[in-house]
Amino acid sequence: MMVQLFLSEPLCNDNPISDAAKQRLSLLKKLESIVWKLIASSGRSEARVWLCNTISCISSISPHQQCNVFMKLLNFKQPKKALAAQLLQMIFEKRPQKAGQIITKKSYMVEKFFRGNPRRILQWFDNFSHSDESGHRKGSRALSQFAFVNRDICWEELEWKGKHGQSPAMVATKPHYFLDLDIQRTVENFLENVPEFWSSDELAESLKDGEILHIDTNFFVDCFIDLMYKEDSAEVWQLINKFLKEESFSVLCYHLLIILEERDLCAFLGLIGEILSRRIDCNEFAHPSFWLEIILSRCNGCIPIDDLLLLNAVINQGRQLIRLIQDEGEEEQKGKIKDLVFQICATSTITSLWASLMQEFLKMKKVEVIKWLGLQSWVLHYRLLEECKNPELCEALFMENGISFRRSDAYALLSPERFLEESGSDLECGGSSRVKRKKKAKTRQNKRRRDYSLDKDNDNEPVDFDSTRGRQGLHSRTGNWLLSTDGYSSSWNSVDLPEHLAKHCFSTWMKWVYCK
Structure with missing residues (x-):
């Protein structure tokens, strides 16, 4: 039984919904229930x-709009410290110098960072050079420069490892003597007795590139959260505001949404829905987020998150959902899903079914329509995994559903009509004399092609469909096609074909429903 993809728009009428269409909806409801139970029990976090x-x-949101949405979310009802922490992590990684410039103005923060923490002290200040002063790095350079400039107030606080200390004049001529400095004790002395150092230009210069953030990022995240929510620091909020405008929406979503609690994710979706346009461009239905944009813009954020998880799984993650069923589903669940898919596909041969369904869909709420179309497309995906196991079945599927195709190793474009013209006489019983003349001409042309190249290993040899060979050429080919479904833009193999055709069907059906 060949799967029907319903790629020809049905002619709707005013007749009541047929019994076959009612049966189809009933089967889809049963399938929805089983699939959702599996997602809820075993794959909710993955969903x-x-x-x-x-x-x-989603690509229709401007930088200004995305900034407003995330800023509102950061202050939604109560401070979102987990979200803020993740956002600050991104800023520290991508714009460390911006955060570093704020740190240079917070001497108390820097003092707190080093006080009572020998590890941090050594990581930042124990970077003196063996050669000259220009080789000192990080806090070492700041310490040496400040010590020379302010030697009258701090030189005595330098602790040396040897029996006696070094004079400023001696160290000035031999900067490598700083290697003999007891870094930990010296910095601890500065913390207690040299407050001028912590607000000095020399230390600020070493901090402004933000490299210090990498020593202990969590410490600075906590400090910046306090600046945000306790001190309401305008400087920090300006930094966040600018970052949210500069970073792409996709990157922000990828890093930030996954840590939200579900109620906050729902709030975010509601905010997105408020700014999405209600206008529909039918050319965009193949985009993976367009169905979601329709729902968010028309449902005022009231759709349950469970419905979105299910819809997204069947519409955009068909292959992963099937893998989840195989890996996590119980045998009884797997059997029920397989049986329902078979029953749904078994009713596909009823001519009036699709027209009756479409007529009924036009009366439903948008979310309901998208759900049934999504489930139907996933049923096709599941079934096509069986149908597309070998090239001849794939090509028969194309012809049955009016999909023109090219084989990736052949030059000829094959449409269902042309295939019939070029195939054996058993496929054109009762055909017209015009078709027979075309067949005869093609036979002569194919014979000339065979005479031109007899090398069976030649991958570019055109496939012969003359009356003597019929469909035999199909069996000698591996599956790789360019299809009219995407304008012959990609090469599809039998592994990726089910997912591609299911998504193509879904976008095609959506156009019929929404672009009247």
């Missing part, structure tokens, strides 16, 4: 990741 990935694909 959330899938949904966040789809949200990140």
